[in-house]
Amino acid sequence: MDQKIKLVCECGTINQFAVEKLDATPKCGICHQNLFSGKPIAVDSQRLIKHIENSGLPVLIDFWAPWCGPCQSFAPIYEEFATRAGNQLRLLKVDTEASQQAGIDFNIRSIPTLSLFLNGEEKGRMSGAMALPQLQQWVVQQLTNDD
Numbered sequence: 001m002d003q004k005i006k007l008v009c010e011c012g013t014i015n016q017f018a019v020e021k022l023d024a025t026p027k028c029g030i031c032h033q034n035l036f037s038g039k040p041i042a043v044d045s046q047r048l049i050k051h052i053e054n055s056g057l058p059v060l061i062d063f064w065a066p067w068c069g070p071c072q073s074f075a076p077i078y079e080e081f082a083t084r085a086g087n088q089l090r091l092l093k094v095d096t097e098a099s100q101q102a103g104i105d106f107n108i109r110s111i112p113t114l115s116l117f118l119n120g121e122e123k124g125r126m127s128g129a130m131a132l133p134q135l136q137q138w139v140v141q142q143l144t145n146d147d
């Protein structure tokens with residue numbers, strides 16, 4: 001059986017490919033960039049929804065703003081996590097100052113807020129910055145929760 005997985009590229013194209021290709025540095029069919037850059041992808045409100053609805057991988061989102069100190073100190077931790085997560089997760093970041101609609105749509109009350117989606121459903125949400133080990137642990141916990 002050929003199991004397919006969907007993934008949205010940084011350019012916005014929805015790519016679909018066999019699951020086995022995940023490990024083979026998959027590239028976008030339109031812009032030909034690697035689908036995994038090892039960095040969080042900056043998205044606006046519309047693009048965020050597109051990722052959530054079309055991602056075969058869990059989607060982790062960092063809601064942040066340029067004026068927020070804790071967000072600034074968390075940014076390098078999040079980038080490091082993106083590198084480590086490789087092709088296991090889709091890491092996005094949303095500037096809630098530039099994309100205020102995203103903050104409204106997702107009911108973001110404080111920043112930074114981290115949100116984790118799987119198959120279009122929110123599995124967990126956490127407010128406040130975390131250190132890398134806590135972030136890793138939190139993500140694993142959300143994904144192994146069955147409820």
Ligand SMILES: [Zn+2]
Nearest residue numbers: 009011028031
């Ligand atoms: Zn692309």
